[in-house]
Amino acid sequence: MEDLGTHKLRRAFFSGYRVADVEILVAQISLRLAHLTSELQSTRTRLDGSETDRRELARRLDEAHGRELELVTRVAAAEAERDRAQQDAVLRSSRAVDSAELDAARIRADAALEAERVRGQVEELLRLREELAQAIRHVGSELERVLRGDDAPAVTAAPAEPRPRPARPPEPPAPVPAPAPAPQIFDELVEIDAGPFPDLASLSDFETSLGRLPKVANVYIRRFHGHQATLELQLDEPTTLIDDLARLVPSAVNVDRADERRIEVTIGAPERAQ
Amino acid sequence: MTATDLIAELVAPDAVRTAGLAGLLDAIDTRPGERPEETLLDLGLVDDRRLALSLAWRSGRPYQGLRGLVPDPRLFLYLPLSIANRERCVPLALRHESLRVASAFLDPDLGYLDGRFPNLRVELVVSPRREILAALQEVAL
Numbered sequence: 001m002e003d004l005g006t007h008k009l010r011r012a013f014f015s016g017y018r019v020a021d022v023e024i025l026v027a028q029i030s031l032r033l034a035h036l037t038s039e040l041q042s043t044r045t046r047l048d049g050s051e052t053d054r055r056e057l058a059r060r061l062d063e064a065h066g067r068e069l070e071l072v073t074r075v076a077a078a079e080a081e082r083d084r085a086q087q088d089a090v091l092r093s094s095r096a097v098d099s100a101e102l103d104a105a106r107i108r109a110d111a112a113l114e115a116e117r118v119r120g121q122v123e124e125l126l127r128l129r130e131e132l133a134q135a136i137r138h139v140g141s142e143l144e145r146v147l148r149g150d151d152a153p154a155v156t157a158a159p160a161e162p163r164p165r166p167a168r169p170p171e172p173p174a175p176v177p178a179p180a181p182a183p184q185i186f187d188e189l190v191e192i193d194a195g196p197f198p199d200l201a202s203l204s205d206f207e208t209s210l211g212r213l214p215k216v217a218n219v220y221i222r223r224f225h226g227h228q229a230t231l232e233l234q235l236d237e238p239t240t241l242i243d244d245l246a247r248l249v250p251s252a253v254n255v256d257r258a259d260e261r262r263i264e265v266t267i268g269a270p271e272r273a274q
Numbered sequence: 275m276t277a278t279d280l281i282a283e284l285v286a287p288d289a290v291r292t293a294g295l296a297g298l299l300d301a302i303d304t305r306p307g308e309r310p311e312e313t314l315l316d317l318g319l320v321d322d323r324r325l326a327l328s329l330a331w332r333s334g335r336p337y338q339g340l341r342g343l344v345p346d347p348r349l350f351l352y353l354p355l356s357i358a359n360r361e362r363c364v365p366l367a368l369r370h371e372s373l374r375v376a377s378a379f380l381d382p383d384l385g386y387l388d389g390r391f392p393n394l395r396v397e398l399v400v401s402p403r404r405e406i407l408a409a410l411q412e413v414a415l
Binding site for chain 1: 323327328330331335336337338339341348351352368390
């Protein structure tokens, strides 16, 4: 299209421009206007198409975002489920291992106890067998002596075993006046089983009284149940206790049994101070 | 047994005179969530051996002194050390299906044992708290 600014209008002879030039210019302008209008319409059509494409792409983008979020959520849930299952499996296996170890320890302990018990039985049987053999040898020698008509007691070899058992019990010795029994000497650690205690105060009084006995360094209540108590006495040195018990403990004490490490006493009503 | 009963029975009279009964109860209230017996022991108002003997006498459970006890570490597979520390307990022996446990108080929470070992019977005895903690210290070392 030619430039309208280059079109020359020639002057008319009397006034204005020549009609032909003006008409040509007007025609050119009209043509240019029509062309521009057509181009504008075409551009609008292309713009509308582009807008439609843009909206479609935006819709597809939104859909893709939605699917992405959904996938991320599913992946997170799957990972959480996997972690939970893993922890559960670890916990279950740990419990199973613990339980198995405990069962194994118990079985081992039971087996050890059983083996110890059987070993004791075997040793006891061996000892009995040896005693029986010793008795048979003794009876045999007695029988030989009788068959020989020998009145003197048979002299047999001294038994090698430390605990020979005679076939017959020896004759009881003639009764002689019994000497006064030697006082019982107790080790440095003595257990006293005492009771019944009617209340805690009586137990406390008994404990305090024991603590005041001579050569008693420490008194400790080891067990107490059903009105019966077991007390441990730590002595400074081995000593006699029973006389002191009867003499210095306010509660009436009756000694039922006693050996080097253990005394069993019955507690009666405390004696009233006069 | 309430805290008032404990104070009335076990707290030394001198302590009551010094702090006053209301003061002792206030001291208990300042430590919510703990056993009142524990507070009394921590404050030195009650002797733990007397408390254990008294609890055993009232409940009919056996009293067991733990002096010199070296606990069997394998027993803590049944009662974990953390629970034993928290509940002031120490396992003493396992006989067949019965676990003998020394406890400083009458109501230790041993629900873990019920859940983990439903066939295990728990036999509780009462022991002084100081001796229980000393025994647990042996295990921790």
